[in-house]
Amino acid sequence: MKKAEIKIIVELDENNLPESIVWESTDSKNKEALPVKSFNLSLWDHNYQNTLTIGLWTKDMPVDDMKRFFYETLQTMGDSFLRATGETNIVEDLRDYCAHFADKMEIKQ
Structure with a gap:
């Protein structure tokens, strides 16, 4: 092994x-x-x-980097959840939330 x-x-x-x-x-x-x-x-x-x-x-991590880090973490969690479960509907909802998060945090996608 x-x-x-x-x-x-x-x-x-x-x-x-x-x-x-x-x-x-x-x-x-x-x-x-x-x-x-x-x-x-x-x-x-x-x-x-x-x-x-x-x-x-x-x-010393900049706040803008932290916002981006959380945005990308949420996105990759969705990718992992989709691969693990095949639950496309809820992952689409998560993607919608990520877009909302990016908008509110003024993150360029």
């Missing part, structure tokens, strides 16, 4: 606020850690029937 590891390294300041975030994967062609400004991680706990989440961003 093949195994892969994803590692996320967060450097914190004296107040425990993220200064920098890098990630790397054993499956990646790029063997060095790549810097990012934010990440959301969601894991499904089957035993407790709930979602475990971590959302972190560096303290």
